[in-house]
Structures are given as structure tokens and as C-alpha cells.
Amino acid sequence: MKTAIIYATKYGATKKVAEKLATMIPKATVLPLAFVHADVLEDYQNIIIGSPITAGMVDKELKAFVGNYQEKLKQHNVGLFLCGLQPEQASEVFVENFSAELLTHATVKAFVGGIYDPTQCSFFSKLVMKKVAGLTTYTNQLDEDKINEIAAQFS
Numbered sequence: 655m656k657t658a659i660i661y662a663t664k665y666g667a668t669k670k671v672a673e674k675l676a677t678m679i680p681k682a683t684v685l686p687l688a689f690v691h692a693d694v695l696e697d698y699q700n701i702i703i704g705s706p707i708t709a710g711m712v713d714k715e716l717k718a719f720v721g722n723y724q725e726k727l728k729q730h731n732v733g734l735f736l737c738g739l740q741p742e743q744a745s746e747v748f749v750e751n752f753s754a755e756l757l758t759h760a761t762v763k764a765f766v767g768g769i770y771d772p773t774q775c776s777f778f779s780k781l782v783m784k785k786v787a788g789l790t791t792y793t794n795q796l797d798e799d800k801i802n803e804i805a806a807q808f809s
């Protein structure tokens with residue numbers, strides 16, 4: 655079975671997770687969202703979709719893609735993963751950004767943690783991260799166990 659790992663990213667953590675998954679899942683291909691169109695989906699039986707969370711939202715274009723192609727996606731095995739630094743938000747973010755139908759269909763819905771790198775952030779983003787997550791320095795909270803769980807599900 656072939657697997658497409660489709661991702662959006664702002665600072666690179668979601669890309670990193672997508673690439674890691676691709677090394678662990680046989681016949682997996684990493685596809686940045688910008689390269690994906692409906693016909694591409696036909697080539698794969700498994701579709702894993704990953705997005706960062708920013709201010710409680712998944713990537714806007716990724717959300718639109720998933721909404722537009724929901725019926726097609728439901729013909730595949732689907733996994734969803736989110737990168738973020740506030741695990742307590744995860745369930746709510748899934749429910750508010752993906753349809754109940756897709757969430758029921760998806761075999762994996764995983765929050766895999768995230769990375770904060772203040773050197774990549776604007777002054778405003780740094781202020782936000784300090785206020786809401788209490789973070790001021792580089793932090794890698796990627797959850798290797800969760801990444802392994804996703805890989806196991808699609809291997």
C-alpha cells in the first residue's frame with residue numbers, strides 16, 4: 655500500500671514529522687500541501703495529513719483542502735496529526751477544524767507536540783508564546799511515541 659504524507663508548515667516542525675514518518679512507513683511519499691491536487695490522491699491508499707496549530711487553528715489552506723476533498727479522502731485510509739505546544743487544546747482543535755465525519759473516518763488522530771524556535775518568530779509571535787505557553791527559549795516537545803504510533807498504524 656502506498657502512503658502520501660501531506661503537510662503544511664510555518665516553521666518546519668510539521669515537515670520534520672512528515673519526513674520522519676516517511677522514513678518509517680514503507681512506500682511513503684512526503685507531499686507539501688502546495689503540490690497536492692485531487693488526482694494525486696488517487697495514487698495512494700493511505701493519506702496522512704499534518705498541520706501546525708496557530709492560535710487554536712490548523713493551517714487555513716490545509717483546512718480548505720480537507721474540506722474540499724473530504725468525499726475523496728473518505729475513500730482512503732486517513733490519518734490526521736497536529737503539531738503544537740499546548741496538548742490540552744488538541745481535542746478541541748481537532749473538533750473545530752475537521753468535520754465530525756472525517757474525524758470518525760480517520761484511523762489516527764494524533765497530537766505529536768511541536769518545536770518552538772524564537773529565532774524564527776516575529777516579535778509579536780514571541781510575545782504570544784511567552785504569554786500563552788510561557789516559552790521564551792528553544793523548545794523541542796516532539797512526541798516520539800506518538801510519531802511511532804502513527805507509523806505503526808500505517809506500516
Ligand SMILES: Cc1cc2nc3c(=O)[nH]c(=O)nc-3n(C[C@H](O)[C@H](O)[C@H](O)COP(=O)(O)O)c2cc1C
Nearest residue numbers: 663664665666667668706709710738739740768769
Ligand atoms: C504565534 C504562535 C501561536 C501558536 N499557537 C499555538 C496554539 O494555539 N496551540 C498550540 O498547541 N501550539 C501553538 N503554537 C505552537 C506551534 O504549533 C508549534 O511551534 C509547531 O511546532 C509549529 O509547527 P510548524 O513548525 O510546522 O509551523 C503557536 C506558535 C506560535 C509561534
